[in-house]
Amino acid sequence: MKPLRRAAILAVGSELLTPSRLDTNSLHITEQLNLLGIDVVFKSVIGDDREELARAIRGALDRADLVVCSGGLGPTDDDVTRDVVAAVLGRPLAEDERITARIRARFEARGLRMPDINRRQAMVPAGAVVLHNPNGTAPGLWLEEGDRVIVLLPGPPRELKGILAALVEGELRARASGLAIVRRTVRVAGRTESHTEEAVRPLYNERAQAAVPVTATILASLGQIELHLSARAASREQAEAAVDLASRQVEEALGLDAFSRDGRTLEEVVGALLVERGLRIAVAESCTGGLLTSRLTDVAGSSRYVDCGVVAYANEEKTALLGVPAALIEAHGAVSEPVAVAMAEGVRARAGTDVGVGVTGIAGPGGGTPLKPVGTVAVAAAMPQQTRSRLFRFVGDRQLVKFQASQAALDLVRRMLLQ
Numbered sequence: 389m390k391p392l393r394r395a396a397i398l399a400v401g402s403e404l405l406t407p408s409r410l411d412t413n414s415l416h417i418t419e420q421l422n423l424l425g426i427d428v429v430f431k432s433v434i435g436d437d438r439e440e441l442a443r444a445i446r447g448a449l450d451r452a453d454l455v456v457c458s459g460g461l462g463p464t465d466d467d468v469t470r471d472v473v474a475a476v477l478g479r480p481l482a483e484d485e486r487i488t489a490r491i492r493a494r495f496e497a498r499g500l501r502m503p504d505i506n507r508r509q510a511m512v513p514a515g516a517v518v519l520h521n522p523n524g525t526a527p528g529l530w531l532e533e534g535d536r537v538i539v540l541l542p543g544p545p546r547e548l549k550g551i552l553a554a555l556v557e558g559e560l561r562a563r564a565s566g567l568a569i570v571r572r573t574v575r576v577a578g579r580t581e582s583h584t585e586e587a588v589r590p591l592y593n594e595r596a597q598a599a600v601p602v603t604a605t606i607l608a609s610l611g612q613i614e615l616h617l618s619a620r621a622a623s624r625e626q627a628e629a630a631v632d633l634a635s636r637q638v639e640e641a642l643g644l645d646a647f648s649r650d651g652r653t654l655e656e657v658v659g660a661l662l663v664e665r666g667l668r669i670a671v672a673e674s675c676t677g678g679l680l681t682s683r684l685t686d687v688a689g690s691s692r693y694v695d696c697g698v699v700a701y702a703n704e705e706k707t708a709l710l711g712v713p714a715a716l717i718e719a720h721g722a723v724s725e726p727v728a729v730a731m732a733e734g735v736r737a738r739a740g741t742d743v744g745v746g747v748t749g750i751a752g753p754g755g756g757t758p759l760k761p762v763g764t765v766a767v768a769a770a771m772p773q774q775t776r777s778r779l780f781r782f783v784g785d786r787q788l789v790k791f792q793a794s795q796a797a798l799d800l801v802r803r804m805l806l807q
Contacts, residue, residue: 390535391565396448400460402435425567459543461526474513570627576613600630611795662693670739672731675749710734725777728768
């Protein structure tokens with residue numbers, strides 16, 4: 389029997405096409421399939437439209453060995469997945485009385501009568517294998533069409549994950565290719581996407597021609613660049629070794645700009661460095677409004693190194709709480725490197741910590757000037773033996789500027805600690 393190598397995921401539900409709902413199921417499905425060496429080649433979100441769903445299923449069957457549909461298995465008229473798949477495959481539907489009995493028992497256990505519409509969930513296409521749902525009423529379905537497989541899973545994540553876990557250990561593992569897929573993400577700060585590409589491009593040919601090839605994709609995201617490395621091999625150990633080697637080579641090419649190759653965020657990396665060196669940190673923020681302190685304390689165990697955070701938004705509070713001289717603000721403006729330095733040194737002195745950080749800027753949309761437009765941010769980090777500062781010009785709306793400012797401050801601390 390042909391092994392399953394390529395998969396397509398179809399997320400069904402009109403609610404997933406609105407701004408209020410996200411398709412998170414496909415991320416979990418992708419992760420589980422990758423563990424079996426099954427590569428997800430595309431994903432689609434389809435509303436509760438029979439014609440659109442039928443078109444998507446036919447297209448997926450043309451392009452993939454395995455098609456996983458999530459959602460649309462409920463009891464109401466807009467739950468169309470089961471009916472459409474049966475129609476596409478030309479298979480009649482019939483009620484499975486055992487499913488009906490289980491659904492009825494679930495209702496009765498809660499002292500309720502089963503509505504008649506729930507019988508729709510017991511309709512099974514001819515030839516399908518019913519997949520037990522331990523956490524809900526709608527069972528999953530496994531259908532084979534020649535060498536291809538279609539799996540139907542309910543939309544609620546708790547129900548989907550329960551059924552999928554059993555499949556991964558059972559039918560899917562038996563039909564998988566036997567190959568392992570391993571992915572690694574190298575996160576980069578202080579470089580643009582093109583500068584990152586320029587530095588690592590010489591590695592591409594070498595890695596592509598290795599015994600276990602490694603492919604790379606560069607993604608620009610908020611305040612950082614991500615380099616996604618992927619390897620497929622006969623064993624997970626071989627794939628792990630290949631991406632480990634590739635990620636080390638990337639780190640060597642990028643130097644200090646590469647801050648993580650194990651999935652950690654910048655705040656996690658900074659936290660680990662502070663713990664390793666036995667240091668504590670205090671933060672003084674203006675334009676970020678507490679975001680930097682929040683990110684630091686989002687990390688479990690951050691009480692070992694975070695001492696305090698001060699939001700000094702008004703200039704008067706920069707003077708009163710942090711000791712920033714009013715004359716300094718008058719001479720250079722609140723958004724300036726000298727003021728950021730004074731904030732960092734002031735909060736460090738008052739808290740008695742090893743590291744102090746100062747952030748001040750113009751997040752917008754108003755407040756900018758020709759000399760200091762919206763997005764101008766000064767960050768500084770102070771330690772007993774050294775102080776560093778930088779002035780940035782970020783682009784984007786208020787939230788983007790605030791995040792990039794917090795990212796720049798964390799990166800400045802990281803570089804000081806490493807150097």
